[in-house]
Amino acid sequence: MPHRDPLPLTRHTARNVLARHGTTAPALTEKRLRELLESHLTLSPQDRVNCVNLFMLDTANLNGYAPQKRNRVNAMKLIIGNKNYSSWSLRGWLAAKQSGLAFEEITVPLYGEEWDHLRRADDLAPSSGKVPILWDGKGPDAPVVWDSLAIIDYLADKVGRDRFWPKDDVARAMARSMVAEMHSGYTALRSTLPMNIRKRVEGVEITPEVRGDIVRILSLWAEARARFGKGGPFLFGTFCAADIIYAPVVSRFMTYGVPVPGFAMTYMEAVWTHDWMQAWIDAAESEGWTIEQFEEPAR
Numbered sequence: 135m136p137h138r139d140p141l142p143l144t145r146h147t148a149r150n151v152l153a154r155h156g157t158t159a160p161a162l163t164e165k166r167l168r169e170l171l172e173s174h175l176t177l178s179p180q181d182r183v184n185c186v187n188l189f190m191l192d193t194a195n196l197n198g199y200a201p202q203k204r205n206r207v208n209a210m211k212l213i214i215g216n217k218n219y220s221s222w223s224l225r226g227w228l229a230a231k232q233s234g235l236a237f238e239e240i241t242v243p244l245y246g247e248e249w250d251h252l253r254r255a256d257d258l259a260p261s262s263g264k265v266p267i268l269w270d271g272k273g274p275d276a277p278v279v280w281d282s283l284a285i286i287d288y289l290a291d292k293v294g295r296d297r298f299w300p301k302d303d304v305a306r307a308m309a310r311s312m313v314a315e316m317h318s319g320y321t322a323l324r325s326t327l328p329m330n331i332r333k334r335v336e337g338v339e340i341t342p343e344v345r346g347d348i349v350r351i352l353s354l355w356a357e358a359r360a361r362f363g364k365g366g367p368f369l370f371g372t373f374c375a376a377d378i379i380y381a382p383v384v385s386r387f388m389t390y391g392v393p394v395p396g397f398a399m400t401y402m403e404a405v406w407t408h409d410w411m412q413a414w415i416d417a418a419e420s421e422g423w424t425i426e427q428f429e430e431p432a433r
């Protein structure tokens with residue numbers, strides 16, 4: 135039974151049909167594309183999501199054409215990976231939320247069958263095919279920022295440092311250092327225990343290297359909370375860049391049942407139940423993509 139849904143597209147279908155009609159996405163209107171594709175549809179909801187995302191990437195650089203949200207052409211656009219797995223995307227997305235600015239998000243499925251093609255799209259060229267990447271406006275001359283930490287810095291410049299960093303110099307120095315350490319380090323933890331929001335794994339083996347990372351993180355959390363956490367439940371009291379950058383660690387600790395002391399559990403609960411995290415988790419849980427290599431801890 136063909137679907138008659140409003141977004142009846144997959145990339146394969148789109149490509150095949152377009153090729154058969156001797157046309158390419160740039161030449162099309164959304165309406166015409168729908169007409170061309172109407173008769174080719176036996177698609178899952180996930181296929182439809184994929185296709186819309188991919189179609190948007192294909193057309194995003196074309197003179198303001200975008201099939202969705204055309205009235206928000208000046209809004210920022212954040213391209214992220216699968217919400218279940220992409221820890222750097224979570225950081226970029228939380229940063230965009232923290233900025234308070236409107237942004238359009240596009241989720242692209244990492245490492246899926248279209249990934250090789252997708253990562254070469256114009257919109258991902260500045261990051262050489264990595265997410266997250268933030269476009270501040272439309273067109274090739276719009277400011278573009280890739281890398282989660284650069285996105286935090288860019289947005290803090292735009293909306294004011296105090297939204298992202300503690301006001302106090304001593305606290306801010308520590309927060310910045312913690313963020314930098316996460317961004318450049320903890321490779322054992324990051325490579326061995328990949329983020330997988332949906333999953334719970336029991337009895338995972340914690341290597342000495344991973345244990346070292348965990349102990350270091352817990353000691354930094356403890357110090358930040360003890361010295362600067364009086365104003366709220368987060369590392370430096372109110373939610374800031376440090377919480378953004380450590381949010382995927384919270385998820386990893388939950389997924390792999392890493393035993394943590396009470397203060398850390400309380401902190402993790404604060405992060406996990408934060409409205410933005412809950413929205414991200416809900417979306418991760420309803421994603422249909424599975425990336426096999428991230429389904430098990432690495433050996």
Ligand SMILES: N[C@@H](CCC(=O)N[C@@H](CS)C(=O)NCC(=O)O)C(=O)O
Binds near residue numbers: 221222
């Ligand atoms: N240092 C970058 C890392 C970005 C990154 O490696 N992102 C991953 C997803 S979590 C990615 O795009 N992987 C796709 C690939 O490497 O092909 C950041 O902070 O944003």
